[in-house]
Amino acid sequence: MNFVFLSPNFPKTYYNFTACLRNNGVTTLGIGDAPYDQLSEECKNSLCEYYKVNSLENYDEVFRACAYFSFKYGKIDWLESNNEYWLLRDAQLREDFNINTGLKNDRIDGIKFKSKMKEFYAKANVPTARYHMVSTLEKARNFIKEVGYPVVVKPDNGVGAYATYKLKNDDDLISFFEELPNVSYIMEEFVNGTIVSYDGICNSKKDIVFETSHYFPDPVMDLVNDQLDTWYYSKKIIPEDLKDAGRRVIKAFDSNSRFFHCEFFRLNEDKEGLGKKNDIVGLEVNMRPPGGYTPDMMNYANDINVYQIWANMVCYDEGFFDPNQRPYVCVYAAKRDAHLYAHTNEMIFERYKDHIVMYERMPEIFSSAMGNDAFMARFTTEKEAIAFAHYTLKKVKKVK
DSSP states (O other), X not given: OEEEEEOTTSSGGGHHHHHHHHHTTOEXXXXXXXOGGGSOHHHHHHOSEEEEOXXXXXXXXXXXXXXXXXHHHXXXXXXXXXXXXXXXXXXXXXXXXXXXXSOOTTTTHHHHOHHHHXXXXXXXXXXXXXXXXXXXXXXXXXXXXXXXXXXXXEESSOSTTTTOEEEOXXXXXXXXXXXXXXXXXXXXXXXXXXXXXXXXXXXXXXXXXXXXXXXXXXXXXXXXXXXXXXXXXXXXXXXXXXXXXXXXXXXXXXXXXXXXXXXXXXXXXXXXXXXXXXXXXXXXXXXSOOSTTHHHHHHHHHTSOHHHHHHHHHHHSSOOSOTTOOOOEEEEEEEOXXXXXXXXXXXXXXXXXXXXXXXXXXXXXXXXXXXXXXXXXXXXXXXXXXXXXXXXXXXXXXXX
């Protein structure tokens, strides 16, 4: 099997995908814009060959790289980046090289554009917020007359919470239209809910190979816009209503042979047209691994290698692991340089040295959503995990 992987070096843990494929005897072919001598040794060893382009944004260059691999190794069987940013690029390359193991241009919109996702949620019988495609100020006001303030605006084709805003009143609305970006925007009614995710891997028949869930106390939109501390944790037991909704969503979407990250709201209050307090409401899907080091959190929480499970799905359509093994709750907590904290990194390491499994200075490109000094720890209970996050992120009290 010939597998082309785009950007195997970034994020830096993504070499694990190609390493595990190579463990399974796959010919792993990487395309990236980093010089070969700047790749980590792990990334180099995970690849049979690497083709450097000047820019992954340049389609002609990436096309030529695929053409070279096709000429040298024969037909390309798989092509993937596992990266939200490159999903449309992946689809076009599959189209051009007749790669049938992933989505092409005719199906990619359903997992890339937030407005298109609505019809798939409807097929899954999962409610979602009412929405309006932004066009004119007058039409936006008419929509807001129906749903009321606040409303949320975000790029229809966006990554994470980038350029996502909550408009609380008419002044905010006018300001938004005065600087309206030159991209398609979607406007949704505001949903007062806590974000929970349903994450995992499914095979070619949309059967769940691996599943887990994460709980996000603060909305990512607020983390980015208000620079709040980032923390979230894995669930040892996936709530049954979330599991049910997640599995229906996976069956409805074009999720074949993919990693997935499905986001839902759990309502904090009754919401007319959506449900009662604690009900599950669809937010959006990402048919790729969840961001940052969340795949590594999956490994630490479950004592597994999720990269190998994914590679096994690619090669054998199965995971080959014990799905009932879930011994830990893994928690991520990240400080921000802009804040002053009560406990130094040294104090955190000393207090939790037996629980911390990773510390990382986050790359600048991820810091707005993921913080700067990132800690990952694991515990046997949620109570301990939450206490760790509170200790790590406790602020110095301001003197009046």
